[in-house]
Amino acid sequence: xxxxxxxxxxxxxxxxxxxxxxxxxxxxxxxxxxxxxxxxxxxxxxxxxxxxxxxxxxxxxxxxxxxxxxxxxxxxxxxxxxxxxxxxxxxxxxxxxxxxxxxxxxxxxxxxxxxxxxxxxxxxxxxxxxxxxxxxxxxxxxxxxxxxxxxxxxxxxxxxxxxxxxxxxxxxxxxxxxxxxxxxxxxxxxxxxxxxxxxxxxxxxxxxxxxxxxxxxxxxxxxxxxxxxxxxxxxxxxxxxxxxxxxxxxxxxxxxxxxxxxxxxxxxxxxxxxxxxxxxxxxxxxxxxxxxx
Numbered sequence: 264x265x266x267x268x269x270x271x272x273x274x275x276x277x278x279x280x281x282x283x284x285x286x287x288x289x290x291x292x293x294x295x296x297x298x299x300x301x302x303x304x305x306x307x308x309x310x311x312x313x314x315x316x317x318x319x320x321x322x323x324x325x326x327x328x329x330x331x332x333x334x335x336x337x338x339x340x341x342x343x344x345x346x347x348x349x350x351x352x353x354x355x356x357x358x359x360x361x362x363x364x365x366x367x368x369x370x371x372x373x374x375x376x377x378x379x380x381x382x383x384x385x386x387x388x389x390x391x392x393x394x395x396x397x398x399x400x401x402x403x404x405x406x407x408x409x410x411x412x413x414x415x416x417x418x419x420x421x422x423x424x425x426x427x428x429x430x431x432x433x434x435x436x437x438x439x440x441x442x443x444x445x446x447x448x449x450x451x452x453x454x455x456x457x458x459x460x461x462x463x464x465x466x467x468x469x470x471x472x473x474x475x476x477x478x479x480x481x482x483x484x485x486x487x488x489x490x491x492x493x494x495x496x497x498x499x500x501x502x503x504x505x506x507x508x509x510x511x512x513x514x515x516x517x518x519x520x521x522x523x524x525x526x527x528x529x530x531x532x533x534x535x536x537x538x539x540x541x542x543x544x545x546x547x548x549x550x551x552x553x554x555x556x
Contacts, residue, residue: 276446278459278484279354279361292521293358299479299486304520306532307474310539311499312510318542329403331395333512334466337491338368338387338402339395339545340538345461345487346391346549348531350523352461354484357444360522363484365389366549369457370464372409383409384455391550395542421452443482458483468493474513486522490515 274281296302315336322331345351345366352363366389371382385405387398424432442448457463458480465477467490474492479485492513498506518528537555538544544553 274359276356276361278446279363282353282360282362285360289360289521289523293355293360296521297355297358299355299481299519302519302521303479304518304528305476306516306518306528308514308516308532308536309497310512310514310536312494312512314540315542316510329399329406331399333494334464334469334491335399335402336395336542336545337489337514337539338370338464339393339398340535340542341462341464341487341489342366342368342387342389342393342398343538343545343549343553344531344535346389347552348527348534350527351487351518351531353522354486355519355521356446356484361484363461365461367460368462368464369455369460369485370466371457372406384457385409386455386457386460389549391548393549394547395545440482453483456483458485460485462487462489464489464491466491468512474515476515477517479517479519486519488517490517 271277272281274283312333315333318336319331319333349362352366354361354363368387368389370385372385385402385408387401387405389398393401424435427435439448439452453459463485465488467474469491471493474490477488477490479488492515494510494512496508497511499509499511500506516532520528534553534555537553
């Protein structure tokens, strides 16, 4: 949920509070398995797009400049899911578990769809009061900035290392990874770094690729990665075994399994799917509870 103005205690980081009430298993697990990449779990979900297509048609009836897209709906649904299921917004670094101070999402913006087109990093800082409409406007601003001639702060900082002699840049990056473990990396380096967000979203469908697995990283704090695949016609089955061909979309979710148990993740995925099948719920504040059981 949205970060609360609480006093920072010993052991907290600037981007998260140390979780102090862990059960024995979740306390010991990071000590035994300290690397995020060694603790990935992959979940694949197929979403019926019937409701989203109708929702987008309604939202875009008077919108011509920057139409709503499936990406906007999925991003908003992920933000609401993380807001309502706060264990998804935890991360483990330096063998400690932290509760992130805010809900955030990041994605890459292609400045031009070509082999030589550069990429820029976009970062969304969500609030409890946000809706799909405010997030849509936020994305509009991010995309316009990324497609301008300006560079985001993280990309600009990374280019600094390319100007150093190779042995110097390797030493400098090694030092920065030490700072990363302790939460001491200066904001100028990570302001738009996708791996410091609650969730990274990659829209592979926009470049005609199917959904699939994407790894997490030991760098940063991101514990959730979402791949959006290409739309397609697939059978959607009813409880009686009958089916109907409908337009669907596959999502691939990679999560850090150390943060919660399987039941918690199962309920979280059910909530995400419920929001995508009832996108009108995204017009309400992110922190408004949803009956999805």
